[in-house]
Amino acid sequence: MNKNSGQRLFKIEGINQSILIGDANTQTYDGVEKALEFLNRQTRNEGNIIVLSGEIQSPSSESYKRISGLLKKYKPIKIIGIGDIKNAAEHFSSHDAEFYASAEAFTKSIADIDFSRKNILVKVDQSLGFQAIIERFEEKAHETELEIDLAKVSFNLKAIREMLKPTTEIMVMVKAFAYGNGSYDISRLLQDEGVEYLAVAYADAGFELRNNGITIPIMVLNPEIRSYRAMIRYNLEPQIFSFRTLKAFLESVNESGATHPYPIHIKINTGMNRLGFNRDEITELGEFLSASPQLEVRAAFTHLAASNDPAMDEMTHKQIAEFEAASTELKNILKKDFKRHVLNSGGIFRYPEAQFEMVRLGLSLYGAAPADEFKAKLKPVSRLTTRITQIRHVKPGETVGYNPKRIFDREAKIAVLAIGYADGLPRSLGHGAGTVWVHNKLAPFVGSICMDMCMVDVSEIDCAEGDEVEIFGDNQDIYAFAKQMQTIPYEVMTNISHRVKRVYLSA
Numbered sequence: 475m476n477k478n479s480g481q482r483l484f485k486i487e488g489i490n491q492s493i494l495i496g497d498a499n500t501q502t503y504d505g506v507e508k509a510l511e512f513l514n515r516q517t518r519n520e521g522n523i524i525v526l527s528g529e530i531q532s533p534s535s536e537s538y539k540r541i542s543g544l545l546k547k548y549k550p551i552k553i554i555g556i557g558d559i560k561n562a563a564e565h566f567s568s569h570d571a572e573f574y575a576s577a578e579a580f581t582k583s584i585a586d587i588d589f590s591r592k593n594i595l596v597k598v599d600q601s602l603g604f605q606a607i608i609e610r611f612e613e614k615a616h617e618t619e620l621e622i623d624l625a626k627v628s629f630n631l632k633a634i635r636e637m638l639k640p641t642t643e644i645m646v647m648v649k650a651f652a653y654g655n656g657s658y659d660i661s662r663l664l665q666d667e668g669v670e671y672l673a674v675a676y677a678d679a680g681f682e683l684r685n686n687g688i689t690i691p692i693m694v695l696n697p698e699i700r701s702y703r704a705m706i707r708y709n710l711e712p713q714i715f716s717f718r719t720l721k722a723f724l725e726s727v728n729e730s731g732a733t734h735p736y737p738i739h740i741k742i743n744t745g746m747n748r749l750g751f752n753r754d755e756i757t758e759l760g761e762f763l764s765a766s767p768q769l770e771v772r773a774a775f776t777h778l779a780a781s782n783d784p785a786m787d788e789m790t791h792k793q794i795a796e797f798e799a800a801s802t803e804l805k806n807i808l809k810k811d812f813k814r815h816v817l818n819s820g821g822i823f824r825y826p827e828a829q830f831e832m833v834r835l836g837l838s839l840y841g842a843a844p845a846d847e848f849k850a851k852l853k854p855v856s857r858l859t860t861r862i863t864q865i866r867h868v869k870p871g872e873t874v875g876y877n878p879k880r881i882f883d884r885e886a887k888i889a890v891l892a893i894g895y896a897d898g899l900p901r902s903l904g905h906g907a908g909t910v911w912v913h914n915k916l917a918p919f920v921g922s923i924c925m926d927m928c929m930v931d932v933s934e935i936d937c938a939e940g941d942e943v944e945i946f947g948d949n950q951d952i953y954a955f956a957k958q959m960q961t962i963p964y965e966v967m968t969n970i971s972h973r974v975k976r977v978y979l980s981a
């Protein structure tokens with residue numbers, strides 16, 4: 475766990491498909507309540523287990539009684555008390571409660587308790603063995619972590635809402651595992667924050683969200699025809715971009731026996747030339763839809779090809795005008811109103827006049843924006859860190875790693891890090907092309923990036939085995955890192971592999 479964990483309420487994946495929530499803050503009634511709230515948002519498991527220590531501020535019989543009452547609301551299937559809390563056991567008699575003198579005594583008997591698919595809250599004081607309990611439950615002991623600060627996600631959402639007209643709705647694109655940040659955790663936050671729509675790339679991502687308690691409307695950007703029936707069962711709304719997909723979806727709706735018009739989203743191509751109906755197909759589209767009352771056009775939209783680029787403003791203005799004309803024609807034929815949207819993150823900042831009734835937010839939710847003046851309004855939400863596994867000293871004449879290109883002509887101190895290309899650290903950064911941040915200095919990669927490890931030159935840096943290293947975050951920002959990779963922050967985020975542990979700091 476890195477430096478923030480424990481000081482903030484956090485969530486990670488636990489063993490046996492459990493969800494682990496940790497909090498080593500001083501135990502106050504409000505703190506326990508906040509932790510329970512966060513626990514309660516993890517809807518996908520089969521019951522709550524609460525591990526609690528007795529360090530409630532100025533412990534009194536009365537405070538335990540209040541805590542016990544609070545716990546009832548969350549219906550834990552088990553309470554595990556660590557330390558002095560056992561003196562207040564009488565207050566927990568209506569729960570299934572077990573008490574242990576210490577974290578050590580508890581971790582020794584963990585094997586006897588069924589934690590599988592449970593939500594586990596560990597609210598134990600640092601001095602009573604918080605860390606030992608967390609380590610016992612953690613699934614990914616791998617030391618590379620992507621820390622995602624949900625409070626900053628909320629901050630960015632609010633900052634963006636304030637830039638929009640009060641009536642403009644927001645659809646958040648949670649495709650690609652919410653840009654690598656975690657579909658469920660991000661979607662749950664957005665649902666709680668009152669976002670109007672979510673969008674996923676493929677239907678299966680939508681099924682997963684529905685199975686985990688996400689109930690707000692979800693659009694599917696690129697639904698495959700064979701997934702249409704399941705989509706209707708899961709109440710997912712397709713983007714319709716061609717007559718082929720329109721006719722196939724209508725057929726699936728007819729077969730489903732749906733009694734209400736099914737919502738669909740019409741994609742109009744205005745210059746991106748990816749998916750969408752062209753302007754000259756709108757008349758025929760309108761006529762087809764008019765004759766298909768089983769379908770209801772919920773929205774029509776288009777996608778800008780270069781919303782972040784001032785040099786392309788002329789093209790963008792043309793796209794917006796073309797969309798306005800095409801969507802108006804469609805409305806006139808249907809004689810019905812629907813929502814319209816055009817803007818992605820770049821567009822939200824650069825073309826506020828084109829927000830229509832909705833915008834489609836992606837990247838900027840995570841704190842990235844197309845220009846420095848916009849970045850200043852947002853907070854980057856994530857940090858990718860790892861640790862030094864070993865430090866070694868190489869002598870002149872030696873080399874480092876696979877197929878070395880460089881023979882050292884001096885002594886060097888090399889740190890081996892627990893991250894490699896299988897984690898999403900591209901091989902192209904090897905041989906000095908990229909850097910990491912170690913104790914306030916940049917350290918260049920040495921030799922090739924390996925599958926699970928890499929090496930950096932720390933000759934000039936005072937550091938030790940076990941120390942934290944930042945790949946990107948507060949010190950080396952994601953733009954600087956993306957530049958080294960010769961790519962954009964989108965690719966950096968979505969490249970971080972699933973095996974990297976996600977640590978969520980609570981809002």
Ligand SMILES: *Cc1c(COP(=O)(O)O)cnc(C)c1O
Nearest residue numbers: 647777818819820834835836837
């Ligand atoms: C991904 C996507 C967006 C979001 O773009 P950002 O630049 O990340 O805000 C919007 N619209 C469509 C169609 C997309 O595919």
